Amino acid sequence: MVRFRLFATCALVLATGSPVSSRATSRQAAPWKSTVIGSFAEPWALAFLPNNRILVTEKRGNLRIIDPATKATGQVTGVPTVRYGGQGGFADIALHPNYAENNLVYVSYAEPGTGNQGGAAVARAKLVLNANGGGALQDLKVIWRHTQMYSETGQYGQRLLFDADNSTLWISSGERQRFDPAQDMKSNLGKIIRLKDDGTVPEGNPFNTSGGATAQIWASGVRNPLGIDFDAEGRLWEIEMGPQGGDELNIIEKGANYGWPIVSEGRHYDGRTIPKHSARPEFAAPKVAWVPVISPAGMIIYKGDLFPNWKGNALITALGAQGIVRVEITGTTAREAQRIPMGRRMRCIRQTADGALWVLEDGAGGRLLKLTPS
Ligand SMILES: *[C@@H]1O[C@H](CO)[C@@H](O)[C@H](O)[C@H]1NC(C)=O
Numbered sequence: 001m002v003r004f005r006l007f008a009t010c011a012l013v014l015a016t017g018s019p020v021s022s023r024a025t026s027r028q029a030a031p032w033k034s035t036v037i038g039s040f041a042e043p044w045a046l047a048f049l050p051n052n053r054i055l056v057t058e059k060r061g062n063l064r065i066i067d068p069a070t071k072a073t074g075q076v077t078g079v080p081t082v083r084y085g086g087q088g089g090f091a092d093i094a095l096h097p098n099y100a101e102n103n104l105v106y107v108s109y110a111e112p113g114t115g116n117q118g119g120a121a122v123a124r125a126k127l128v129l130n131a132n133g134g135g136a137l138q139d140l141k142v143i144w145r146h147t148q149m150y151s152e153t154g155q156y157g158q159r160l161l162f163d164a165d166n167s168t169l170w171i172s173s174g175e176r177q178r179f180d181p182a183q184d185m186k187s188n189l190g191k192i193i194r195l196k197d198d199g200t201v202p203e204g205n206p207f208n209t210s211g212g213a214t215a216q217i218w219a220s221g222v223r224n225p226l227g228i229d230f231d232a233e234g235r236l237w238e239i240e241m242g243p244q245g246g247d248e249l250n251i252i253e254k255g256a257n258y259g260w261p262i263v264s265e266g267r268h269y270d271g272r273t274i275p276k277h278s279a280r281p282e283f284a285a286p287k288v289a290w291v292p293v294i295s296p297a298g299m300i301i302y303k304g305d306l307f308p309n310w311k312g313n314a315l316i317t318a319l320g321a322q323g324i325v326r327v328e329i330t331g332t333t334a335r336e337a338q339r340i341p342m343g344r345r346m347r348c349i350r351q352t353a354d355g356a357l358w359v360l361e362d363g364a365g366g367r368l369l370k371l372t373p374s
């Protein structure tokens, strides 16, 4: 049985075919000024409200709002009941691109089922703010959920991302430590999911003809995808936690299969080896793979101006590597350029339109930090 990753010490696996990053690159002083905005109980994700306030999810099932100017916080009620434990709990949050008109927010979370089982779910609700710096989720409706529930408590994935068309919702769905669902096209586990903003299947999905969960699938064969973002040219990049060794950065293509659990640059936790991507060219190989792992938990492709040299780079928050891993992207190729240590497991990264970076530390007392040039 796969346990979740605590800290990985693992054998170096020889790279044949795909570029494997085996060592930390430059380690240097932080290239930014870090401002502490607040601290939270196991924060997982953040989203920016139009009034400059920030929504922060806490894993046990709290949704908070913080005003970075005053540091005042408020509570949002009406959050769904979550299955807290292991890697599971309240997870991502995203505003509808037309939030200013419709007040819709989307949340992902580990959902309790019957008999101590659970799975990932995504709900949408209307956020009604109150005068006390908080608010309420109203008309909450589950618009997507895992096709299977399991007793395990890991590998839900469940990052959320909206497309530039303002109406397409992407969900990164983990395989729940069960391996095979990632290759089962009747299951929506271990997949990249593409939906309309109401949870129905949009035109253009590659497996539409089969209906059911199959129609939701854009790409298959991923393990525990914890970051997705578009680059400026509209390519969708995905970062996922691999097994022991073998975290991956992929470009997600329509209909492609990323190979898990048939191929990987890592090996199973019980020591069994796994064929490399190069052994099975029908599976899309990662653009970067990490051995040892970095344990990626979030990612943006930076599009701001405050850190001009990082424009177009992937900025990855890492749990195991305890910092931010910067990956330079040139077209469809990528390479690790820098590892910026932060001394804490880092959970989530987002940017505001002004180019500032906002990151969440993982775990009890995890802080929200604003990063601007020093
Ligand atoms: C998406 O919504 C934003 C904000 O409302 C708007 O500025 C933009 O023009 C919209 N884009 C499309 C493609 O509709």
Ligand SMILES: *[C@@H]1O[C@H](CO)[C@@H](O)[C@H](O)[C@H]1NC(C)=O
Residues within 6 Å of the ligand: 201, 202, 203, 204, 205, 208, 209
């Ligand atoms: C699915 O495919 C059928 C046949 O091509 C098409 O008529 C239908 O609109 C598609 N539905 C979706 C949701 O893409």
Ligand SMILES: [Ca+2]
Residues within 6 Å of the ligand: 221, 248, 258, 259, 260, 263, 264, 284, 285, 286
């Ligand atoms: Ca893969």
